[in-house]
Amino acid sequence: MPELPEVETIRRDLEKQLAGLELSRVDVLLPKIFQGDPKEVIGAKVKDVWRRAKILGIDFGNGRTLIFHLKLTGQLVFAPDNGDGVTLGHPIPFAGTELPAKTTHVVFHFDGHRLFFNDLRQFGWVKVIGSDQKGEIADELGVEPLSKEFTAELLAEIVSKTKRPIKIVLMDQKKIAGIGNIYANDALFEAGIDPKRSAKELTGEETKRLRDAIVKVLSEGLKYGGSSAADEAYIKPSGEPGGYQKRFRVYQREGEKCPRCGGTIKRVNLGGRGTFFCPGCQK
DNA sequence: AGGGGTACCTGCGGGC
DNA sequence: TGCCCGCAGGTACCCC
Numbered sequence A: 001m002p003e004l005p006e007v008e009t010i011r012r013d014l015e016k017q018l019a020g021l022e023l024s025r026v027d028v029l030l031p032k033i034f035q036g037d038p039k040e041v042i043g044a045k046v047k048d049v050w051r052r053a054k055i056l057g058i059d060f061g062n063g064r065t066l067i068f069h070l071k072l073t074g075q076l077v078f079a080p081d082n083g084d085g086v087t088l089g090h091p092i093p094f095a096g097t098e099l100p101a102k103t104t105h106v107v108f109h110f111d112g113h114r115l116f117f118n119d120l121r122q123f124g125w126v127k128v129i130g131s132d133q134k135g136e137i138a139d140e141l142g143v144e145p146l147s148k149e150f151t152a153e154l155l156a157e158i159v160s161k162t163k164r165p166i167k168i169v170l171m172d173q174k175k176i177a178g179i180g181n182i183y184a185n186d187a188l189f190e191a192g193i194d195p196k197r198s199a200k201e202l203t204g205e206e207t208k209r210l211r212d213a214i215v216k217v218l219s220e221g222l223k224y225g226g227s228s229a230a231d232e233a234y235i236k237p238s239g240e241p242g243g244y245q246k247r248f249r250v251y252q253r254e255g256e257k258c259p260r261c262g263g264t265i266k267r268v269n270l271g272g273r274g275t276f277f278c279p280g281c282q283k
Numbered sequence B: 001a002g003g004g005g006t007a008c009c010t011g012c013g014g015g016c
Numbered sequence C: 001t002g003c004c005c006g007c008a009g010g011t012a013c014c015c016c
Helices: A004-018 A131-139 A152-160 A166-170 A181-191 A204-223
Strands: A023-028 A046-052 A055-060 A064-069 A074-080 A086-092 A096-099 A104-110 A113-119 A125-130 A266-270 A273-277
Touching (some): A004 A055, A004 A074, A004 A113, A046 A131, A055 A131, A181 A204, A181 A273
Antiparallel strands (some): A023 A104, A046 A055, A055 A064, A086 A096, A104 A113
16 A cells, blocks of 8 residues: 555656646546546646655646545556557556556546556545645644654654554554554564554653664665555556565564564554564564 | 544455 | 455544
């Protein structure tokens, strides 16, 4: 699922691919996922591609901005336009090689290229806003974990305010922005902390370890171009998968050996979500 | 106000 | 074989 490293990978690719291109046409195939008027961005040129938490934004020269949330199964695929549609060199999850596919909900036409928004589960969305409204989105979200503002002190302050399980807190976008299930599980393993622990009970030493672990796993996710595990939809705009799934520490590794102590990785349910950890070395 | 529960949606695995 | 049920999962929204 697209979390901070996946969305940032998409952003970096799209920034190069879309630079200076003019949007000539928008096909909205599933109206409920598109909010606002697509006509407001037609004829405008791409000015900037940005990310905040798991939200991706495309600023246009006319003062309008497209924002996307990929939720669980959203995909953005950028490919040269050969007329009616696009044939990819390799199949992508839930869409195959021919685009638009059944899961394609919006098609953005640029000079000689198309950007496809696909989403199997239809939880994701696209919205047209004024570029001056970007701040309203940012204000509702917590600290960016890969920014210099994300210090051990700030994390200590965040965890001190709630008794909820630490894993739930890591995934709370209003507190820390961009961490989802994959990186929450792996960061807690890296820090040696049990995901069920009450946030406010963490010691200063544990908070420091956790801060470093979050930065480490997110940076590693980014380095490998995100995570494209089995049954996950995420791919880069080119259609290529990421590589972090090969480096999962505990995520989706129930029953396997713990890479640190050799114990067995367990799965429990926390806040309705699959939670993976090693009882042997996460205390 | 923090926190718990539920809906949104589709494909798939398990059970019979 | 094939159908049906239940489940996964990020976030918004409702309610206590």
